[in-house]
Amino acid sequence: MHIDERHVADVTILHLAGRLELEEGDLVLRDKVNDLVAKGRVKLILDLKDVTRLDSAGIGMLVSKYLSARQRGGSIKLVHLTRHSDHLLDITRLATVFEIFEDEADALKSFGVEAGA
Amino acid sequence: MTDSAQSSRRVLLVDDDRALRYALTTLLTEAGHYVESVGDGPDALARLRDDTFDIVLLDIGLPSMSGLDVLATARARPTPPVVIMMTADDTPETLLQSVRGQAYRYLRKPFPPREIVDVVNDAVGPGAALSIEVVSARPEWLELVAPCTLEMADRIQSFVMHLDAKLPEDVREAVAQAFRELLTNAIEWGGKLDPSRKVRISCVRAKRMLFYRIADPGKGFDIDGLRHAAISNPDGDPIRHLLVREEQGLRPGGFGLAMTRSLVDELIYNEARNEVVFVKYLD
Numbered sequence: 001m002h003i004d005e006r007h008v009a010d011v012t013i014l015h016l017a018g019r020l021e022l023e024e025g026d027l028v029l030r031d032k033v034n035d036l037v038a039k040g041r042v043k044l045i046l047d048l049k050d051v052t053r054l055d056s057a058g059i060g061m062l063v064s065k066y067l068s069a070r071q072r073g074g075s076i077k078l079v080h081l082t083r084h085s086d087h088l089l090d091i092t093r094l095a096t097v098f099e100i101f102e103d104e105a106d107a108l109k110s111f112g113v114e115a116g117a
Numbered sequence: 118m119t120d121s122a123q124s125s126r127r128v129l130l131v132d133d134d135r136a137l138r139y140a141l142t143t144l145l146t147e148a149g150h151y152v153e154s155v156g157d158g159p160d161a162l163a164r165l166r167d168d169t170f171d172i173v174l175l176d177i178g179l180p181s182m183s184g185l186d187v188l189a190t191a192r193a194r195p196t197p198p199v200v201i202m203m204t205a206d207d208t209p210e211t212l213l214q215s216v217r218g219q220a221y222r223y224l225r226k227p228f229p230p231r232e233i234v235d236v237v238n239d240a241v242g243p244g245a246a247l248s249i250e251v252v253s254a255r256p257e258w259l260e261l262v263a264p265c266t267l268e269m270a271d272r273i274q275s276f277v278m279h280l281d282a283k284l285p286e287d288v289r290e291a292v293a294q295a296f297r298e299l300l301t302n303a304i305e306w307g308g309k310l311d312p313s314r315k316v317r318i319s320c321v322r323a324k325r326m327l328f329y330r331i332a333d334p335g336k337g338f339d340i341d342g343l344r345h346a347a348i349s350n351p352d353g354d355p356i357r358h359l360l361v362r363e364e365q366g367l368r369p370g371g372f373g374l375a376m377t378r379s380l381v382d383e384l385i386y387n388e389a390r391n392e393v394v395f396v397k398y399l400d
Binding site: 021022023024026053055056057059060061063064067084088091092093094096097 | 267271290294297298301305347355356359362368369370371372373375376379380
């Protein structure tokens, strides 16, 4: 799992690439989000376009970190889900938990930030 | 594993495609490995006789000698290298001969450059030396017995999903996900991630259905006691079980059974619940 990080105003965008599975990406994501939340960066957008595989542990970590961000007054929103990832969130009923966007600009706007900020 | 200083290994690359040899040598050298390359089987065997390599990247369709024969000779050495097969041949028989010959992984050409680096890095781990016992290697009936490690789950899934490569994409994705979830459960909870314990996997391909059976060495479980799994959540609260998992000190997760139930047509446990069967119908 490789994570690229960039910032638009107070929103952090994490681009995830590779496998988000048990002991293969889940801990990398945990450490990255924990680090950001500890620094007060609690408004996060996760770009899942290049996540090649996702399993129960990976989904569990997404939810766990979503709850961490929420507890600190922020949130984690998801963009660019692959068709398969979208299906998995649907059948686990997590599409009702996460805010999911097809476009990064829309995700930023939901945080009150314009894409060009 | 990403620390190239720790994971640097001696790699012998065997392929008659000069351009591919150059490209892979460059990639793997940049990843921190020492790479030698040869273009045919006899040269590969000569290098293996004269020197020691940790990993062999081996094309199957070599000009003067099949890569499968090189695999057999390489694996028969006193300290056999880990062998990763590469091929454009997508017949099940070729894959199954590779499994029977104790190939570590099987990569179908063309593959993304990053994949070869990841697989070579994985092959450096201690689990790479573990063997898979092949009970049956027919395309219609694959049956394997393997140590309970997560690396083994990756290897087995890679082999099984190559057999399913010609299925429609939605079926293949559903089966791959269900297989992954149930195999990981068997290895993690039933086998306690203990390589001395074994998981038994059967994959049966009939004309109209796929049948998978996974038997783990654990005592099984009580499905009514799975408060830490998403299948126990009440309607309208899809993440309640995560609070239970946190209280119990379990890692985040617990969605595997809920996902699998939705992805396959039949999901059946034995009485103890240490063996599970799932079926996907093809029509």
